[in-house]
Amino acid sequence: IPVEPFDLVIFGATGDLARRKILPGLFRRYCSGQMPEDARILGAARSEMDTAGFRQMVAEAVAEFGGGRHCEDGTLEQFLEIVDYEAVDAMGDGGWEALKGHLRGGFVRAFYFSVAPSLFGALAERLRSFGLADDDSRVVVEKPFGHDLESAKALNATLRQHFAEDQIYRIDHYLGKETVQNLMAVRFGNMLFEPLWNAQYVDHIQITVAETVDVGGRGGYYDKSGAMRDMVQNHLMQLLCLIAMEPPARFEPDSVRDEKLKVIRALDPVDYHHIVRGQYAADDHQPGYRVHVENPRSTTESFVAMKCHISNWRWAGTPFYLRTGKKLRGRTSEIAVVFKDAPHSIFDSESGRHRNVLSIRLQPNEGMTLDVTIKEPGPGGMRLVDVPLDMSFAEALGPEVEEVPDAYERLIMDVIRGNQTLFMRGDEVEAAWAWTDPIIAGWQSRGEVPKPYDAGTAGPEDALMLMHRDGRRWREIR
Numbered sequence: 001i002p003v004e005p006f007d008l009v010i011f012g013a014t015g016d017l018a019r020r021k022i023l024p025g026l027f028r029r030y031c032s033g034q035m036p037e038d039a040r041i042l043g044a045a046r047s048e049m050d051t052a053g054f055r056q057m058v059a060e061a062v063a064e065f066g067g068g069r070h071c072e073d074g075t076l077e078q079f080l081e082i083v084d085y086e087a088v089d090a091m092g093d094g095g096w097e098a099l100k101g102h103l104r105g106g107f108v109r110a111f112y113f114s115v116a117p118s119l120f121g122a123l124a125e126r127l128r129s130f131g132l133a134d135d136d137s138r139v140v141v142e143k144p145f146g147h148d149l150e151s152a153k154a155l156n157a158t159l160r161q162h163f164a165e166d167q168i169y170r171i172d173h174y175l176g177k178e179t180v181q182n183l184m185a186v187r188f189g190n191m192l193f194e195p196l197w198n199a200q201y202v203d204h205i206q207i208t209v210a211e212t213v214d215v216g217g218r219g220g221y222y223d224k225s226g227a228m229r230d231m232v233q234n235h236l237m238q239l240l241c242l243i244a245m246e247p248p249a250r251f252e253p254d255s256v257r258d259e260k261l262k263v264i265r266a267l268d269p270v271d272y273h274h275i276v277r278g279q280y281a282a283d284d285h286q287p288g289y290r291v292h293v294e295n296p297r298s299t300t301e302s303f304v305a306m307k308c309h310i311s312n313w314r315w316a317g318t319p320f321y322l323r324t325g326k327k328l329r330g331r332t333s334e335i336a337v338v339f340k341d342a343p344h345s346i347f348d349s350e351s352g353r354h355r356n357v358l359s360i361r362l363q364p365n366e367g368m369t370l371d372v373t374i375k376e377p378g379p380g381g382m383r384l385v386d387v388p389l390d391m392s393f394a395e396a397l398g399p400e401v402e403e404v405p406d407a408y409e410r411l412i413m414d415v416i417r418g419n420q421t422l423f424m425r426g427d428e429v430e431a432a433w434a435w436t437d438p439i440i441a442g443w444q445s446r447g448e449v450p451k452p453y454d455a456g457t458a459g460p461e462d463a464l465m466l467m468h469r470d471g472r473r474w475r476e477i478r
């Protein structure tokens with residue numbers, strides 16, 4: 001379904017995110033027919049460049065980071081026709097009038113801040129003072145949204161000086177992932193799961209976002225941030241909210257975001273015995289974290305595992321185990337809901353222990369598996385075995401969904417549609433920092449150093465112990 005015609009201005013249009021995600025994503029939406037003929041995309045950045053130069057850059061970004069299945073020959077040339085560029089000085093007056101000259105009346109107008117958060121204030125102010133933005137315009141901001149509660153509050157205050165909350169779209173790209181949205185469909189579209197979705201039936205929940213990549217060229221940023229700020233405060237927290245929240249009354253922005261906020265506010269402070277930090281070590285073949293970030297004494301974590309509790313009626317007593325890290329054995333993002341044992345076994349004890357586990361694979365091979373217990377085939381008596389009811393979304397839904405839209409594509413189209421459901425509200429972000437800040441402060445005050453772990457493993461031994469102590473096991477990272 002095509003969206004309304006729009007003018008989208010991307011600040012930081014020559015940057016990494018724009019080249020990797022935003023511009024190729026917009027091109028794929030163009031190919032899919034979702035973008036109307038009179039959409040306009042305006043790149044803005046500090047670099048002096050003309051439109052031809054920028055179009056060349058966009059073409060290269062598309063070549064490198066992918067067009068889509070529907071992108072036929074010749075579409076790129078057509079797409080480039082709707083792309084323009086203007087050099088703009090975020091901190092000064094240069095370029096703003098020229099940029100304004102590109103904007104048309106009567107169209108949806110959105111400004112994407114794909115820049116360092118330190119520029120948000122300057123951009124917001126100039127959008128208003130030069131008259132580019134009005135009360136209907138939308139602004140899109142990227143993470144990191146602050147590095148602690150105080151800075152997040154300051155950013156919110158700065159943005160709100162110029163824009164109302166319903167004009168601000170804070171991106172957490174995990175919310176744009178197809179399977180993450182599927183989580184809501186599974187929970188609230190089926191009768192089967194919701195009655196069992198509570199402490200009475202659920203033994204524990206595991207959320208894993210494991211990556212094989214290292215910190216890449218982002219060492220400077222990452223070393224100041226670490227896995228807690230980079231992944232847990234936003235992506236894992238959002239997954240936790242979607243899995244734990246009460247059913248919202250409607251699938252509408254504030255209905256959903258109110259429920260997520262309640263989850264974050266109900267999280268207990270985490271006992272420091274229940275958190276393990278790790279940092280990948282060097283081995284014979286490759287350098288470790290400290291070399292990657294060029295900081296030989298870095299005590300920043302590239303891995304974190306923790307046990308948390310949500311103090312509310314639904315979840316009291318059910319632990320949530322979270323873990324994420326870089327340089328791990330596999331790229332697996334998964335949420336597993338592990339149900340309790342049946343209250344009484346009518347089979348003899350040799351049948352062993354069996355549990356239903358619902359696992360939702362976010363990536364790769366998006367899908368869902370439900371482990372159910374059945375009789376092992378054969379004449380050997382009543383021996384039980386767990387088998388997966390396994391569904392790959394791609395297989396189940398057929399070839400038309402083979403190409404799942406990238407999270408950014410989906411989210412940018414939602415901005416144009418004016419739908420904030422999959423964007424974080426200011427109070428959510430602040431609540432998430434209010435929960436993470438004391439954890440980080442605790443590490444600092446105790447002078448805690450992360451445990452080294454070998455690349456290609458599941459993280460430090462202590463992370464395994466975190467579960468073993470409770471008589472539980474992490475699911476495998478494949």
Ligand code: BG6
Pocket residue numbers: 143211230231
């Ligand atoms: C980003 C983090 O927000 O998410 C990165 O800054 C991380 O460190 C990335 O690698 C993971 O995203 P995805 O979509 O590849 O799972």
